[in-house]
Amino acid sequence: MMECYILAGGQSRRFGEDKTLFPLKGKPCIQWVVEQAQSVCDRVFIVAKEPQKYSFLKGVELLKDILQEQFALAGLYTALSHTNQDKVVVLSADMPLIKGELISLIWERSKDKITLFKVKGKIFPLFGVYPKGVKPALEEYLKGGGLRAMEFVEKVGYEVVEDVEPFSYAFINMNTKEDARVILEIL
């Protein structure tokens, strides 16, 4: 069973308004991500602080974050607490160019470690496969005051998938309005 958890509980401070709902060619950003996830995953969950905001999305299951604090690892914590599977796909809601083929690729390549994409030297900690077994390490990291996804995966260890052609364009996080402009040129 391939479960995908889409993280959508952030503050969009750099974007200035809720980026997950920002319309791109007539569709909210998160819907682009959901449709790609649905093309290859058995179950798709939206993990958010206010899940009811996403009730317009069809065929997804809405989950409320367990933790109050707002940072992406809080979403990962909800995902790993919810699942009964050995591993899950985790996806950021702000990557509207993502492709189902990439989700399938990283799923097939993943074994028992965190598996992430490395594109042009950069690791993407919020698009990957996370084993349920890393939950205790995540709890310990959060208890110690840790907040950063990249720092967490560095601590625990991860495998990388690097052969992303022809989809290297798909790895843009929409953090700013300028990112949205670039994304709109590609979509």
Ligand SMILES: Nc1nc2c(ncn2[C@@H]2O[C@H](COP(=O)(O)OP(=O)(O)OP(=O)(O)O)[C@@H](O)[C@H]2O)c(=O)[nH]1
């Ligand atoms: N479920 C969940 N997702 C989160 C949380 N914080 C961030 N995310 C999501 O994680 C992804 C990457 O986070 P950021 O780029 O930091 O997003 P953000 O916090 O909305 O944006 P900034 O305020 O500009 O940093 C986005 O899809 C966010 O919606 C959280 O507390 N819970």
